[in-house]
Amino acid sequence: xxxxxxxxxxxxxxxxxxxxxxxxxxxxxxxxxxxxxxxxxxxxxxxxxxxxxxxxxxxxxxxxxxxxxxxxxxxxxxxxxxxxxxxxxxxxxxxxxxxxxxxxxxxxxxxxxxxxxxxxxxxxxxxxxxxxxxxxxxxxxxxxxxxxxxxxxxxxxxxxxxxxxxxxxxxxxxxxxxxxxxxxxxxxxxxxxxxxxxxxxxxxxxxxxxxxxxxxxxxxxxxxxx
Amino acid sequence: xxxxxxxxxxxxxxxxxxxxxxxxxxxxxxxxxxxxxxxxxxxxxxxxxxxxxxxxxxxxxxxxxxxxxxxxxxxxxxxxxxxxxxxxxxxxxxxxxxxxxxxxxxxxxxxxxxxxxxxxxxxxxxxxxxxxxxxxxxxxxxxxxxxxxxxxxxxxxxxxxxxxxxxxxxxxxxxxxxxxxxxxxxxxxxxxxxxxxxxxxxxxxxxxxxxxxxxxxxxxxxxxxxxxxxxxxxxxxxxxxxxxxxxxxxxxxxxxxxxxxxxxxxxxxxxxxxxxxxxxxxxxxxxxxxxxxxxxxxxxxxxxxxxxxxxxxxxxxxxxxxxxxxxxxxxxxxxxxxxxxxxxxxxxxxxxxxxxxxxxxx
Numbered sequence: 001x002x003x004x005x006x007x008x009x010x011x012x013x014x015x016x017x018x019x020x021x022x023x024x025x026x027x028x029x030x031x032x033x034x035x036x037x038x039x040x041x042x043x044x045x046x047x048x049x050x051x052x053x054x055x056x057x058x059x060x061x062x063x064x065x066x067x068x069x070x071x072x073x074x075x076x077x078x079x080x081x082x083x084x085x086x087x088x089x090x091x092x093x094x095x096x097x098x099x100x101x102x103x104x105x106x107x108x109x110x111x112x113x114x115x116x117x118x119x120x121x122x123x124x125x126x127x128x129x130x131x132x133x134x135x136x137x138x139x140x141x142x143x144x145x146x147x148x149x150x151x152x153x154x155x156x157x158x159x160x161x162x163x164x165x166x167x168x169x170x171x172x173x174x175x176x177x178x179x180x181x182x183x184x185x186x187x188x189x190x191x192x193x194x195x196x197x198x199x200x201x202x203x204x205x206x207x208x209x210x211x212x213x214x215x216x217x218x219x220x221x222x223x224x225x226x
Numbered sequence: 227x228x229x230x231x232x233x234x235x236x237x238x239x240x241x242x243x244x245x246x247x248x249x250x251x252x253x254x255x256x257x258x259x260x261x262x263x264x265x266x267x268x269x270x271x272x273x274x275x276x277x278x279x280x281x282x283x284x285x286x287x288x289x290x291x292x293x294x295x296x297x298x299x300x301x302x303x304x305x306x307x308x309x310x311x312x313x314x315x316x317x318x319x320x321x322x323x324x325x326x327x328x329x330x331x332x333x334x335x336x337x338x339x340x341x342x343x344x345x346x347x348x349x350x351x352x353x354x355x356x357x358x359x360x361x362x363x364x365x366x367x368x369x370x371x372x373x374x375x376x377x378x379x380x381x382x383x384x385x386x387x388x389x390x391x392x393x394x395x396x397x398x399x400x401x402x403x404x405x406x407x408x409x410x411x412x413x414x415x416x417x418x419x420x421x422x423x424x425x426x427x428x429x430x431x432x433x434x435x436x437x438x439x440x441x442x443x444x445x446x447x448x449x450x451x452x453x454x455x456x457x458x459x460x461x462x463x464x465x466x467x468x469x470x471x472x473x474x475x476x477x478x479x480x481x482x483x484x485x486x487x488x489x490x491x492x493x494x495x496x497x498x499x500x501x502x503x504x505x506x507x508x509x510x511x512x513x514x515x516x517x518x519x520x521x522x523x524x525x526x527x528x529x530x531x532x533x534x535x536x537x538x539x540x541x542x543x544x545x546x547x548x549x550x551x552x553x554x555x556x557x558x559x560x561x562x563x564x565x566x567x568x569x570x571x572x573x574x575x576x577x578x579x580x581x582x583x584x585x586x587x588x
Binding site: 131 | 277313315330
């Protein structure tokens with residue numbers, strides 16, 4: 001059904017989306033917590049910055065990331081100094097780009113979940129002798145579970161669906177940066193509509209299933225946790 | 227009567243348009259009711275004692291433990307203060323069952339909180355059968371009982387209750403009040419209880435602190451504060467005296483019980499309490515009338531000689547409030563100014579009082 005190239009691209013896409021999702025949950029959760037609690041004047045600018053990838057054309061984001069990762073860019077200098085070489089046109093660079101590109105999709109649901117919980121449960125936990133970190137893990141995180149689940153699913157799906165950023169900073173190198181979306185593009189350019197159909201249809205089906213799962217899960221979680 | 231004060235709470239907080247400045251001495255046991263209108267700073271005071279308001283300055287000393295002393299730069303965060311806090315809404319953790327909620331604090335309170343505290347809290351609040359249920363499956367009253375048991379299970383040195391009944395309807399309130407009375411009588415622990423309900427005040431308070439506009443207007447034993455008429459704490463139909471006594475005699479034929487208090491006794495409906503049982507009585511001023519001689523041919527069961535201590539004008543110009551002494555106890559009576567004048571009543575005069583109704587609070 002799928003050629004070796006297609007299987008490779010599918011595997012790479014799954015790998016990229018999984019790693020991006022894990023990284024985003026680790027980065028976005030503390031960020032969302034800070035945004036939901038702080039009274040700092042930096043809250044609004046940080047909030048806007050985190051949301052920026054939502055409105056920017058992927059090509060713009062990809063362009064700046066490419067420049068930053070290049071040998072003369074700040075990120076590129078850093079990685080060169082650390083002996084990692086430049087990140088552009090590598091899987092690692094693609095991962096960094098995906099994390100930034102999907103950041104708002106992870107931060108926003110978690111932030112909204114934390115805001116919906118309010119301050120009371122954490123205050124209650126403190127009156128029951130829970131240290132702040134203990135209360136965060138035993139009360140805030142479990143109560144924010146629907147938000148975390150939404151964030152994970154959206155991050156995964158959004159990474160699978162990204163195209164512009166991948167093309168700008170990853171190129172289209174088989175086995176390293178060629179993911180399903182760029183492979184489809186290649187098939188279309190080469191007039192290989194049959195292969196493009198298989199992959200594109202697969203993407204439609206996958207996206208539909210993800211959104212369906214999300215809707216069903218929300219209903220179920222919503223019943224347990226009002 | 228009042229146990230020696232052994233805790234001190236002296237706090238100030240200034241926030242836009244509101245200033246809190248209080249100095250309280252708390253007895254070692256019993257319920258101290260913080261009473262006052264909305265916006266008088268009751269909840270803020272409670273939050274300050276719990277350490278939930280960082281901006282609050284002053285001293286919080288509970289028995290020998292200093293929780294906050296800004297003169298010494300001491301401020302224990304809430305989680306290090308051995309307190310229990312019951313919020314107005316039960317605020318149970320929705321992701322845990324009732325039993326897990328109750329055990330949440332117990333696990334964290336360390337060695338001095340034994341499993342026995344858990345069992346007794348669960349029994350005291352009657353929540354044994356609710357433990358496997360999620361908060362969403364409990365009624366409002368059950369939720370609040372679980373929340374109180376959760377606070378008690380950590381064996382706090384001070385229990386703070388912020389209008390724990392305000393969010394409940396009348397029936398649910400009546401369901402929880404007996405549990406609170408059992409706690410007051412069974413636990414050797416001071417409790418600070420915020421309310422603006424006259425009913426809860428009369429039923430629960432041993433000690434009373436009246437707050438208004440962020441400062442203390444009065445504090446002292448509840449019975450004394452309620453028997454004041456110059457600046458009555460409660461108004462309208464809520465004006466009345468609080469007495470403590472015990473069941474002294476039961477009359478099986480007429481289903482009546484005699485409750486003796488310091489200076490006399492009342493016959494009431496027998497509610498089945500055994501002889502010797504301690505009770506609180508609330509006698510509303512509107513239910514007490516005055517006669518210059520011993521009443522004859524009256525249906526009223528409770529008539530007794532007394533002497534007038536003082537009088538004060540009531541809210542309506544037609545009426546006057548009297549403070550009358552029966553032995554060592556004070557009662558209040560509301561009569562018309564015309565009666566006051568025609569009977570030539572004055573402080574020191576010996577008269578008879580007739581009590582139409584007495585509420586047995588426990």
